[in-house]
Amino acid sequence: MPSSKSKPNRPNGGETHQTAGGAVPELTTAQGTPVSDDQNSLRVGERGPTLLEDFHLREKIFHFDHERIPERVVHARGFGAHGFFEPYESLAEVTKADLFQRPGEKTPAFVRFSTVAGNKGSPDLARDVRGFAVKLYTKQGNWDIVGNNIPVFFIQDAIKFPDLIHAAKEEPDRGFPQAQTAHDNFWDFISLTPESTHMAMWIMSDRTIPRSLRFMEGFGVHTFRLVNAKGKATFVKFHWKPKLGMQSVLWNEAVKINGADPDFHRRDLWAAIQTGNFPEWELGMQLFDEKFAERFAFDVLDATKLIPEEEVPIRIVGRLVLDRCVDNFFAETEQVAFCTQNIVPGVDFSNDPLLQGRNFSYLDTQLKRLGGPNFTHLPINAPKCPFQTLQQDGHMAFINPKGRVNYEPNSVSGAAGGPRETPERGFQSFAAVETGAKARVRSQTFADHYSQARQFYASQLPIEQQHIAEAFTFELSKVENVEIRARMVANLRNVDEGLARSVAGKLRLDRVPKAAKAAVEPRSDLAPSPALSILGNAPATFKGRKAGILVTDGVDATLLARLQRELKAEGASFEIIAPAIGGVKAKDGSAIAADQQVGGGPSVLYDCVALLVGDGVEALAAEPAARDFVSDAFAHHKFIGYVAAAAPLLKRALGPAPKDAGMIELKAGADVAQFRRAIRDLRFWARSM
Numbered sequence: 001m002p003s004s005k006s007k008p009n010r011p012n013g014g015e016t017h018q019t020a021g022g023a024v025p026e027l028t029t030a031q032g033t034p035v036s037d038d039q040n041s042l043r044v045g046e047r048g049p050t051l052l053e054d055f056h057l058r059e060k061i062f063h064f065d066h067e068r069i070p071e072r073v074v075h076a077r078g079f080g081a082h083g084f085f086e087p088y089e090s091l092a093e094v095t096k097a098d099l100f101q102r103p104g105e106k107t108p109a110f111v112r113f114s115t116v117a118g119n120k121g122s123p124d125l126a127r128d129v130r131g132f133a134v135k136l137y138t139k140q141g142n143w144d145i146v147g148n149n150i151p152v153f154f155i156q157d158a159i160k161f162p163d164l165i166h167a168a169k170e171e172p173d174r175g176f177p178q179a180q181t182a183h184d185n186f187w188d189f190i191s192l193t194p195e196s197t198h199m200a201m202w203i204m205s206d207r208t209i210p211r212s213l214r215f216m217e218g219f220g221v222h223t224f225r226l227v228n229a230k231g232k233a234t235f236v237k238f239h240w241k242p243k244l245g246m247q248s249v250l251w252n253e254a255v256k257i258n259g260a261d262p263d264f265h266r267r268d269l270w271a272a273i274q275t276g277n278f279p280e281w282e283l284g285m286q287l288f289d290e291k292f293a294e295r296f297a298f299d300v301l302d303a304t305k306l307i308p309e310e311e312v313p314i315r316i317v318g319r320l321v322l323d324r325c326v327d328n329f330f331a332e333t334e335q336v337a338f339c340t341q342n343i344v345p346g347v348d349f350s351n352d353p354l355l356q357g358r359n360f361s362y363l364d365t366q367l368k369r370l371g372g373p374n375f376t377h378l379p380i381n382a383p384k385c386p387f388q389t390l391q392q393d394g395h396m397a398f399i400n401p402k403g404r405v406n407y408e409p410n411s412v413s414g415a416a417g418g419p420r421e422t423p424e425r426g427f428q429s430f431a432a433v434e435t436g437a438k439a440r441v442r443s444q445t446f447a448d449h450y451s452q453a454r455q456f457y458a459s460q461l462p463i464e465q466q467h468i469a470e471a472f473t474f475e476l477s478k479v480e481n482v483e484i485r486a487r488m489v490a491n492l493r494n495v496d497e498g499l500a501r502s503v504a505g506k507l508r509l510d511r512v513p514k515a516a517k518a519a520v521e522p523r524s525d526l527a528p529s530p531a532l533s534i535l536g537n538a539p540a541t542f543k544g545r546k547a548g549i550l551v552t553d554g555v556d557a558t559l560l561a562r563l564q565r566e567l568k569a570e571g572a573s574f575e576i577i578a579p580a581i582g583g584v585k586a587k588d589g590s591a592i593a594a595d596q597q598v599g600g601g602p603s604v605l606y607d608c609v610a611l612l613v614g615d616g617v618e619a620l621a622a623e624p625a626a627r628d629f630v631s632d633a634f635a636h637h638k639f640i641g642y643v644a645a646a647a648p649l650l651k652r653a654l655g656p657a658p659k660d661a662g663m664i665e666l667k668a669g670a671d672v673a674q675f676r677r678a679i680r681d682l683r684f685w686a687r688s689m
């Protein structure tokens, strides 16, 4: 009988990967039993049935069968990284929160960015709100700021959240569309929910198609409280400001990025951290008191409203740096459990009805998702400060009390008596005085649904306003029911007549519908808030951005080296795109390695492009992917550096020489320096105007 260990019995033709003793770890079962053969299940004879007693096979398949946990009902697709927060100054006068007491002291942090609507496998560039959830492992417990990249929200009361999400997600009968709001149910709900109009303006703006997670703002959204050692409370809104500035892509680019690299955002964050370009945000606080809250035009408890920075300036108090990727995606990014109720002494809630509802939802959802009450024991969720509770048992309890006493009060003295409450240090709720009749009501102070939507639109630059109109047109054109399209335009008439008419025209509505009836007459006296524009606050640097350099055989290696030096000096990265992944041969005979083959490296993946082509250009110009590389870069307002030899490619991609100041001929080193200066504008917007 042939031995089951005989070489031909191995699937890869006899090659073995067995431990030769020494450093290589031995494969075992989960019980620690060494495994002799991981290639063949145990069977009777060579062609006979598999034996039930094959415990290794059964254990392996059993575990595989249970590898998945339920994905998050919202924010399923996310990407996380570790880092730290450090305050610039002591904030003792406004909060006793331990992490804000000592300037420069680092608090470990974990951040998870996400999209909202799509499932775990949906593409990164869906037009969607981005989650910006920060877990701060402070010395007095974990504090989670579970925010978004948009400072307002769709709804005012948590009771509407399931409806909002049902409407946004795939439609229940057909199970599509995935990860997009461009469908009937979403706009049906939004058009019938005037309080969402402000948020609708934000999601139709370029905020929902960020170029990188590193180039996004973050917001705590709700009004919270900070409480100092004397018990004095100050209202606060939290902001995260990206050090590299904000930047978004164009919708046409987003659509193409989703095809070219559905992991565009996670790859970008991973690459930045792995190469030591640690993304950084500053924490800003808008601090205000009850008096301001009373005189402010809107209710500070209404999450569909923001407080303009021009009205309450943002005080920058510290920085958040992400400097370490996860070791294991599942253990960290998937199992991390954010809960809005995780706060620490010195921070407190407000009565925002959305926040109050969230405080129930997050703990509740983790129970389902992580399978039991002990998810707090997982390393990613456990506090990094000492913690001791009298909680015990339950699924997967691996932090278990020792000793006899598991209750309190008890009469056992000293440490054996277990943990005790600490009235001085322990969390105390701010002693807000609350009165009122029990009722299901919406405060009249929440009733103005349009004024801030109008203010947001007025705060955008013309090109940004154009993008908003185009986004509404795109989304509403996917809506099949004409009445829904018209109802949304009726809402937009309360925001901006020009916008409403433009969208109505692009949708070819029979007539512009009457403006929706507003609960409160929209105000037109709110001054624009320049801080709300992305392009108006452009960073004027190419740092952290990426160039795509298209080369062929015959490339000028000196010019290429100069361009690479300039990009590095700018703090940017680049990739070489060539007709074949094996690279090209430069004019001087040297070999140039490629990062991408032209079909796999479209220009939508880069912030600017350079066409450093040589003899091989004619053959390259015959390739559709190469022509798209150029025509897309042009259409997406990117700066294009090129050498004279690129003429045939430019001609086939763009037609007869449409030269503009965004296209820079690179003849010598000085031109490369000029190109470097130009690309700091990120896009050559003048091309479209």
Ligand code: HDE
Pocket: 072, 073, 074, 075, 078, 112, 113, 114, 130, 131, 132, 133, 146, 147, 148, 153, 157, 158, 159, 161, 219, 220, 221, 222, 303, 336, 337, 338, 353, 354, 355, 357, 358, 361, 362, 363, 365, 366
């Ligand atoms: Fe969430 N949200 N949310 N949300 N949310 C969840 O919790 C919920 C809201 C946000 O990376 C869930 O662990 C309700 C606003 C982020 O793990 C769930 C309401 C803001 C994340 C939940 C809101 C957010 C979530 C799903 C209305 C910005 C991802 C999985 C009252 C300030 C966190 C989970 C991560 C996740 C409920 C509204 C941000 C179901 C009921 C407003 C960033 O508990």
